[in-house]
Amino acid sequence: MNRLDAASGLVASAAGMLLVISAARLPDVAGQSFGPGFFPGLIGKGLVAAGLFLAVRAFMDQRATPSAASHGKSAWLGAAFIVAMLIVYVVLSDRLGFHLTAIGCVAPIMWLFTRKPVASLVITTIGTVCVHAAFYGLFRVPLPWGVLQPFAW
Numbered sequence: 001m002n003r004l005d006a007a008s009g010l011v012a013s014a015a016g017m018l019l020v021i022s023a024a025r026l027p028d029v030a031g032q033s034f035g036p037g038f039f040p041g042l043i044g045k046g047l048v049a050a051g052l053f054l055a056v057r058a059f060m061d062q063r064a065t066p067s068a069a070s071h072g073k074s075a076w077l078g079a080a081f082i083v084a085m086l087i088v089y090v091v092l093s094d095r096l097g098f099h100l101t102a103i104g105c106v107a108p109i110m111w112l113f114t115r116k117p118v119a120s121l122v123i124t125t126i127g128t129v130c131v132h133a134a135f136y137g138l139f140r141v142p143l144p145w146g147v148l149q150p151f152a153w
Contacts, residue, residue: 002058007079009055016047018086029140036141078112085109097146102128 023037023044085105093101103124110120135141145152 002061004075005058005061006055007075009051009053009058011079011082012051013048013055014051014083015086016044016049016051018090019044019047022090026141032140036139039139039141081112082109093146094144095146097148098132098143099128099148100146102131 020041023041026035026037026040028035085108089101089105092104096104103121106127107120107124110124111117114120132143135143
């Protein structure tokens with residue numbers, strides 16, 4: 001069994017489930033045929049499907065791979081860290097706001113896997129601003145500003 005694929009698949013499925021649940025809680029917008037949770041819910045369902053496919057394939061593969069065997073514990077710890085950061089995001093995003101919470105949750109994940117703290121912070125910050133611009137400008141989905149409300153545009 002390839003433990004890295006199994007861990008990645010289970011993490012992706014868990015993340016997708018959290019995304020689907022969170023998207024279902026978003027309020028409907030008057031005058032639109034679909035609400036702000038439509039696209040995140042769709043992405044979440046895709047994550048669940050892809051993650052389950054990857055995990056099932058990994059569990060069905062009976063060959064032990066050297067990289068998976070040597071990284072088994074660290075793969076599960078990395079997966080647990082990702083799930084923990086998703087939970088932190090769900091709990092804190094309304095209070096702190098999307099920007100600070102996304103940067104605070106994604107940058108440590110990138111740092112963990114790339115070991116490049118400065119690049120992780122820069123890429124995460126740019127990505128957060130781009131995601132906000134897409135959701136706010138294109139999809140008309142307001143993301144929470146939290147403590148940055150005085151700077152909202």
